[in-house]
Amino acid sequence: MFILDDYGLPKLGATGLDGALSEEQGAVQDNLRRFAREVMRPAGRALDTLSAADSIAPGSPLWGYITAFRDAGILDMEALAGMSPAQKAQMVPLIFEELGWGDCGLGLLGLVQAFPAFAAYMSGDSELIERFGSSIGCWVGTQPERGSDLVDMDTTELHPGSRQGAGNLTAKIEGERVVFNGQTSAWVSGAPIAQAGYVFCQCDYGDGFWNAKGGMNYIAALVPFDLPGISKGQPLEKLGQRPLPQGQVFFDGVSIPQKYVVAGREQAYPAFLGALTFGNMEMAFTFTGVARAAFEHALAYVHERRQGGCALIEHQSVRLRLFDMWRKLEAARALARRVADYNFGPHGPHLLASITSKTYVTQAAFEVADEAVQLLGGNGLTREYPVEKLFRDARAALIEDGENNLLSLKGASYLSAWFKAGQ
Ligand SMILES: Cc1cc2nc3c(=O)[nH]c(=O)nc-3n(C[C@H](O)[C@H](O)[C@H](O)COP(=O)(O)OP(=O)(O)OC[C@H]3O[C@@H](n4cnc5c(N)ncnc54)[C@H](O)[C@@H]3O)c2cc1C
Structure with a gap:
């Protein structure tokens, strides 16, 4: 049992029920949260309202964001390459959760735009690095x-x-x-x-x-x-x-x-699996960030909005709904990080692991964002409140990087093949 001298409020970090983050992890998280709040959220809100053509036109906030993302050195290939697998398992989820919390579309852009450069650096070939590295x-x-x-x-x-x-x-x-x-x-x-x-x-x-x-x-x-x-x-x-x-x-x-x-021929399939396995794993970190953003907005709103003679939070049913969101968020983050541990650990990586967290976390993020819209009532449907965008963002994730039902079928096929191999 726990022997307690004192019993106060829970100590919660920005990422909820975290045990002790190291000083380095805390600093990375703080810096990224600032970037997410000050750079990503304003750019994301502005881009969300533009037509697709205007959002890539000269002068669009997209270009300022891309420059800021690169200048901030967020995906510093050399730093990431120099980390041990255990460090990556801890750091990569933290990074992408903050980016997802800021704006998932912009966070994902930061990742995919680096794919050719990453492949060039991994090849170690100076000609490829010269041609594709930036x-x-x-x-x-x-x-x-x-x-x-x-x-x-x-x-x-x-x-x-x-x-x-x-x-x-x-x-x-x-x-x-x-x-x-x-x-x-x-x-x-x-x-x-x-x-x-x-x-x-x-x-x-x-x-x-x-x-x-x-x-x-x-x-x-x-x-x-x-x-x-x-x-x-x-x-x-x-x-x-x-x-x-x-x-x-x-x-x-x-x-x-x-x-x-x-x-080429024999290596192409493993290369594809490598990309999909990383991509699905990463989606789980990003959409943990989306779920957290939706939860935080709802938490603040139900303390402000009054109906039935009191703040919404005083209604017992609202408290239950809020706690259900929290539980889903915590479960999503825990699973996303567990998959990171597996994929960067001695048995990983495997697509089964990444499918497990991608399908679960994106569904959880969608449900949390959906409930956030519902808790905000009519306001939840308007562009004045951020949950409307989060709901749309989370909806797209159920199809992105593999549609969730198709991924789940593949997950089941892996489990069945594994079971049959043991018979
Ligand atoms: C936001 C976003 C970002 C994306 N980014 C990229 C990107 O960067 N690069 C890229 O190349 N692509 C990208 N995609 C494409 C994405 O990978 C595909 O949309 C996804 O794989 C589903 O393919 P589809 O849209 O053609 O749907 P379809 O394959 O037509 O599927 C339609 C429905 O049929 C079901 N279905 C299909 N096949 C089967 C089957 N064998 N058994 C049972 N049911 C089945 C599916 O489950 C689904 O519900 C992105 C998509 C989105 C939404």
Whole structure:
């Protein structure tokens, strides 16, 4: 049992029921919260009201944000690379929760725009670092006819007797060059402003696109967007995460040297899994931040707003609803961090772990934001109060980085395969 001398109010940090954060963790969290409050939230609110075209036009707050994000050194590749796995497991969740708390769309933009640069640095190749190391980037995966089929690359959810569609973006090896033709989906985050892409697509290595399992052969490559044959579609108008610009990229005979290939035939699938496993894990940190923002707004509001002769918080049913939000938030954060421990630990990483936290946390964030709207009554529906935007932002996350039902099916397939392997 606990022996207590004194019993006062709970000590809660910004991230709730945290035990002791180290001095370094506390400092990182404080700095990022300031950045999130002073830079991300005003930029995110302003961008949310602009048309998709205006939000990427010269003079848009987006550009100031991108500069501030880079100047603040938030995704300092060298610092992150120098951390031990245990440090990463602690630091990465803290960083992305604060960014999600500030503005999830802008936080995610900060991540995806670094994908090509990250791949270049990981290669250690000075030519790639020179070409892509400071580019604004994006991650090209989905195509108009390949959404969930991309996520289900290992075809565990394929209908019996069928095979995946050919898709809309292909690469072909032509001597020492790789040539791309086709288009991406309209959902590529950061595409409208990107100078380069980490492109993942079907590839003909000389023996066609399909493999024996009904899936496809793939390639992952870095593609500069200043090459002849690249063009872009209109930026996408969408519900939620509007500060995150999205759009199509078209490829018309775009030719790159084989040197820009990050992962060929055998390595392409693991490279994709690496990106999806990190992405799903990261989504859980970001949307813990969204859930926290919605909870905090609701907590403040129910102490201010009076109905039934008292502040809303004095009504017992309101207190129960608020506590349910809190519990979901704490459970979401705990699971997100547990998955970080697993993925950076000796048994990880694995997509099963990341799917577990991504699907749970985004659903929890959506439910918390939904209840926040409800607790604010009519005000919750207006743009004057932040919960309306948080609700839309959280809604998009149920589809982003893999639709949650499809991801859950894949999670179940992993569990079943693991169980059968032990029989
Ligand atoms: C905010 C946001 C950001 C994004 N960012 C990027 C990005 O940066 N880069 C990128 O490439 N893409 C990006 N995407 C695309 C995203 O990965 C896809 O939207 C997602 O994978 C779902 O694909 P889809 O929209 O084509 O839906 P579909 O695949 O058409 O799915 C529609 C419905 O059918 C169900 N379904 C599909 N297949 C199966 C099956 N085999 N079994 C059972 N049910 C099935 C799904 O569960 C879903 O409910 C983003 C999307 C969003 C919303």
